[in-house]
Amino acid sequence: MSYFTNGICMGGQISNLLASVSERKERFKILYLYLLDSYLTKIGPILTHTYTAKVKVRVQLNLHGIVKLESAVVIEDQMDNSVTINDSHLTSEEVAVKSDQMSSGENIAEVSDNAESDPPSAPSAGVARRGRGVKRLEIPIRESICNGVQRDELTKAEEKERWLMQQDLKIEQTKDRKNALEAYVYEMRDKILNTYRSFANELDREEISRKLQETEDWLYEDGMDESENVYAEKLEDLRKLVDPIENRYKDEAARAQAKRDLLKCIEDNWMAAVSLPSIKKDAVTDECNKAERWLQEKSQQQDSFPKDVDPVVWSSNIRRKTEALEA
Incomplete structure (x- = not known):
């Protein structure tokens, strides 16, 4: 397994965003380190995200007894992070504070959900909570029929x-x-x-x-x-x-x-x-x-x-x- 190492200079501005590009063909690790190990411990390592793709395939057996592959779709789960605030009377500073409070409240809710089984309270009016969605991506398919002919033929x-x-x-x-x-x-x-x-x-x-x-x-x-x-x-x-x-x-x-x-x-x-x-x-x-x-x-x-x-x-x-x- 190969490693990909990068660092952020000491004394740099906070917050700081570092973008790196690396081309790999095999599985690899990303290791984040402070430049001076004597001051702070290392962060990580963080493995690259691996998941199993969910593919939905539609196969039809027609009246002639012939199997036909109709379509194939990759199904991906997506998290909706959008937050809507309808309190138009608030100032820009109050809106920012309220957004931070909502983010903190979401983190606390995630921890408390593991410890308590109380039913969740209804969200307050004017606020759209984060939800989970489904994204479908169609996969190009090409049939290979044994002892048969292709559709174009x-x-x-x-x-x-x-x-x-x-x-x-x-x-x-x-x-x-x-x-x-x-x-x-x-x-x-x-x-x-x-x-x-x-x-x-x-x-x-x-x-x-x-x-x-x-x-x-x-x-x-x-x-x-x-x-x-x-x-x-x-x-x-x-x-x-x-x-x-x-x-x-x-x-x-x-x-x-x-x-x-x-x-x-x-x-x-x-x-x-x-x-x-x-x-x-x-x-x-x-x-x-x-x-x-x-x-x-x-x-x-x-x-x-x-x-x-x-x-x-x-x-x-x-x-x-x-x-x-x-x-």
């Missing part, structure tokens, strides 16, 4: 996993767009020459066939590894050419059904008007006759038009006529 792995999932989703969506474009090319090539043939003129059929062939060639050459948006734009360009023809084809069957529905509605209204008063009966009959004449006129006009142009009357127009008559 796990976070990076999760981020990479999410990125890979996004890439996989993007690849699948791009593949779906490409397959949809390819299927549309094959489907429309057959329909434009067979099913939709009478609903498109020669120029439209040639243009659409040429565009479909160009798209197919592009798919197997330059368009093998294009983005999802490029495939979607190609499909939209083809739909702009084919949709008018497809709408004319679909509306022909829908228009025939709408005509049948309107004629049935006219017949039902005629049958219902038989039991109505003459005024209402005449009004219903008049509306039915107007609807029937309108349908016959539009049907004759439509029959005179070729199928490769937009119809004179769409099925939606006939359905609105039926709804108005039913109302």
